[in-house]
Amino acid sequence: VAGQAAQAAQVDDCIDATEQPAAPAHLPEACEEQGPNALSGAAAAAEEAEAQERLLRPHAGTPERRPSFGSRLRRAFAALVVLPDPQEEEEEAHGPELQLTRTHSGAECAICLATLGSCVETPCGHAFHAACLEHYFATSRQPGQRPRCPYCRSSVHAPLPVEARAVSGLPLEPVAAPRRGGRCHFDRQYRFLDLGDFGRAGMLYLLSSNEDRKTASSAVMWVVEARVPCTIHLNYRSARHVAEGRQEAWLRAKGFAPNGALRSAVSSGVPNGPYSGPVYSKVLSEPGSVELMGSATWEGTYFVFIDCS
Structure with a gap:
């Protein structure tokens, strides 16, 4: 146990790094294409539909094998220094989720600046193309952090x-x-x-x-x-x-x-x-x-x- 504690003590500033919010997304110059892959027409619509299905689909967790006592002990030490608070994890699991919506004519996605149609809306009320939001979550993900709205930084529950x-x-x-x-x-x-x-x-x-x-x-x-x-x-x-x-x-x-x-x-x-x-x-x-x-x-x-x- 003492050896494991000493090893855990060597972890440096991981908590500080994980508690800092990710930098806001870089918003590009206005463009005619839609989404992170700069698609248009039917291709953009297909990408958007697939991204909506992934983001709005309930996430089924993968069953875990029961770890050994030694593994659980190491995990306990690691949890003291690098993992988010269990209460925060529970809040995230039952937190506000994305919703499918349709915006008014002329509204734009704040990420790609293309016109919005069928899209997803965050609990804080901001609308984005699902493909843009999925790409943003993937590229801004930091250890121990929940996904956040790229516009106002509010927490969002998304797979x-x-x-x-x-x-x-x-x-x-x-x-x-x-x-x-x-x-x-x-x-x-x-x-x-x-x-x-x-x-x-x-x-x-x-x-x-x-x-x-x-x-x-x-x-x-x-x-x-x-x-x-x-x-x-x-x-x-x-x-x-x-x-x-x-x-x-x-x-x-x-x-x-x-x-x-x-x-x-x-x-x-x-x-x-x-x-x-x-x-x-x-x-x-x-x-x-x-x-x-x-x-x-x-x-x-x-x-x-x-x-x-």
Whole structure:
């Protein structure tokens, strides 16, 4: 217990970082196209209808396996320093939700500035294209924060395009891709020195607990639930990690393939940092669940980036 407490005490300013509200969305110059993908006509209408269905659909949680006593103990220490207050989580689960509406003629979406028709309205009374709002929630997501209205910053209960859980019960959360100097983990002070090709818009990152690193390659470490088509990228810290962790067998079995076209992120770490390594990718052409097996190395877990653009 003392060892776990000491490890938890090493977590630095994560609470301060997570309690700060995300910066307001950048509102673009006026344009004729609609939505984050600058579509128009029938394509924009189809994208909007799909986004409305995702945002307004009740979210069914994924059943969790019961973690071991040691895992629950580690989670308890982690909860003291990095997780939101349980009361806030309960308020969010039963908080104000989005509603489908139709605006008056000539009204504009405050994000893309295109004319609104059928759209979604936040509990605070602001209307947006569902596709624009979904994109905003994904790109502004920060650890431990609820989604907020991009206009007035009021809390909004809305599902994320990607959910994730750790079988161990340790913290695992999809967030907007970090910037240079951003955290790699909840429970370590390692930082990204370079995001490689993963710093672009529409990219999510699974902020994980490095304590999961010892999970065997034959066991499920994390589960990703994608509500939208996306591409999952696993960025290893070195080629040695792939070999020593016996990763290639499960990567092939799960449909991940080497992706030499993407430049690796670079991270700090001990004892052999800075780290960078190979990337393996899997395309999900439709929503679904993906099990990610253990990294099986004491040096650290692989990084998971999810491209929802």
